[in-house]
Amino acid sequence: MARFFKTVTCMFLVLAAVVFAEDYDVGDDTEWARPSDPKFYDTWAAGKTFRVGDELEFDFTAGRHDVAIVTKDAYENCVKEKPLSAMMTPPVKIVLNTTGPQYYICTFGDHCRFGQKLSINVVGAGGATTPAAGGTTPTTPGAGTTTTTTPKAGSAASTLGGASILVAFVSAFVALF
Structure with a gap:
């Protein structure tokens, strides 16, 4: 017994x-592309609760788009130079391991200015928000690999x-x- x-x-x-x-396909059927509605990715993310351990998958056409992890200022102003991390080979899979706000943009042309950018807030696995000091610290991924954002010292978030x-x-x- x-x-x-x-x-x-x-x-x-x-x-x-x-x-x-949860595994999220960013943009669902639209995938990661320059949207016709500049608020498309805001609308897509609205109502979703992103938690530590969840995974974002960005599917896009290689050579036409990329995924850059950026600061809040770079996100708001679509600054493409010196991202925290940039991935060029799809699919890009990012495991969310840091609580707090996370920012992603496409650095091709004016894609960011036309709305190809995503801002999310990641909460702890139990649902409570514990912002990480300084935002994300991504690893440098290889082509088509998974990127993990790692918790800051003292964060309640775990890589597991x-x-x-x-x-x-x-x-x-x-x-x-």
Whole structure:
């Protein structure tokens, strides 16, 4: 009976970890492209709750678009020079591991000025906002790889995400019995 309980508990925890993380295809069917409506990506993001552990996937045509992680000022003014990170090869997958605001733009032509930019706010895995000092610190990705934004020192965010930590903790606890 104890073995059955352990198995059911572990299955439940694994399922819970999968349920907590969301994968977002940025722009849905429109993908990451210069929109006809300058507020398209604002509208797309409205009503969504982005959490630590979620993943953004930017699909776009190589050579016509890119994804640059930028500061708030660069986002607001569409400053393309010196982004924090830039990815040119689709699909670009970004795992959200830092709470607080995150900013993305396309640096091709006037795409940003015409609305190809995305601003989101990432909350902790439990839903509480814990802004990270200084914004994101992205890793430098290779072509077509996943980028992770890493938590700042003292941040409650984890590179594993809150659900994964919970699964690891409870799994270790269950293994003791």
